[in-house]
Amino acid sequence: MTDELFSPLALRSGQVLGNRTAKAAMEENLAGGGQLPGKELLTLYRRWAAGGTGLLITGNVMVHAEALTGPAGVVLDEASPLAPFAEWARAGKSGGGKLWMQLNHPGRQIQADMPGVVWGPSAKGVELGRHSSRFGRPLAMTPEQIEATVTRFATTAARAEQAGFDGVEVHAAHGYLLSQFLSPLVNTRTDRWGGSLENRARMLLDIVRAVRAAVSPSFAVAVKINSADFQRGGFDADDARQVIAMLEPLGVDLVELSGGSYESPAMTGRPADARTQAREAYFLDLAKDLAGTSPLPLMLTGGITRRETARKVLDSGVALIGMGTALAVTPDLPARWREGREADRQLRPVTWSDKALASSASMALVRHQLRRLGRGSNPRPGTHPARALLTEQVRRRKALRRYRAWLPTAGDTAPAGRPA
Secondary structure, X not given: OHHHHOOOEEOOOOOEEOOOEEEOOOOOOOEOHHHOEOHHHHHHHHHHHOOOOOEEEOOOEEOOOOOXXXXXXXXXXXXXXXHHHHHHHHHHOOOOOEEEEEEEXXXXXXXXXXXXXXXXXXXXXXXXXXXXXXXXXXXXXXXXHHHHHHHXXXXXXXXXXXXXXXXXXXXXXXXXXXXXXXXXXXXXXXXXXOOOHHHHOHHHHHHHHHHHHHOOOOOEEEEEEEOOOOOOOOOOHHXXXXXXXXXXXXXXXXXXXXXXXXXXXXXXXXXXXXXXXOXXXXXXXXXHHHHOOOXXXXXXXXXXXXXXXHHHHHHOOOOEEEEOHHHHHOOOHHHHHXXXXXXXXXXXXXXXXXXXXXXXXXXXXXXHHHHHHHOOOOOOOOOOHHHHHHHHHHHHHHHHHHHHHHHHHOOOOOOOOOOO
């Protein structure tokens, strides 16, 4: 098992990952002024780079300055200075591993107090019961907005390569914009971007083609999709199988499998569909099924914390082990595994009955650890989730004021799609 876990993985672009462990994307919310990577982010990635992971994938970088998952999100567009991103690339590659940038557009998953735009495939808002009002009401994207968004992804990918990153990952999971287009529950369009799975996948496929054309052949291009949305009637494992087959001819190196959305936060271990809930490797059963037919190497993310679990994932036919929370708590976990050791602590579980609130608190707990690492401190996994959530709300208010002040200087500021 140890030999397999620490064996190299050659990708079709010619890029070789040093071992089978990857730091999966986690939203750091650590942008500095101008929505650029700052000192804390560089310190955090140097810490991970020294931890023995073969691949680091950044938290989602926004391709559209007016559409952020949170006010402290990093933006890389045609107007962004490249020097801070070049520093980020050097920090993330300082341990000898590869560094990929995750590219994202949140679509309708934008909180109502954010300036900018709230777009979706259709004018269907996020449904979270009493929490639904936290999110803006989306406008259905026009064909022109869809095409402009395709161009934005390609522009950001090209600039990431210029800054020194080794690859990009297009985020089409977790209920963000491209996942929304894939979902038959969210995408009710009747034009060429709606209806059949081929139409619902059109925007993702166009983006992948545009990205692949904008970067060099040796630059890695990956895609993250849901193995399932965990909502009845939503995107499911058979859809995922077909989308993977559609991606294969487009020069994709790797497909990462995760699951869920804000409405069914399976990625935090709290899916709305209780049949899928597990302590570790939340999506292993689905991934094992998909790996049997996938023409592309797969990476599995979701709840992997122990070496034994990693072994089971590799034995299932998955090529790469993705870890998020585990590396927020134990940033050198791959190095420990190489030495035959395990993590000596776990993140405090959030067991609140309100699943939406519990998901928010779980993510706040993870980001609390990332901030500590970014300050040069050690994680504190025993922090109470209520404290982490309250601290994050205070930080968010400050970041929101800064983002509001910056956005009017960032270019196009048309307010289409904002709540009335």
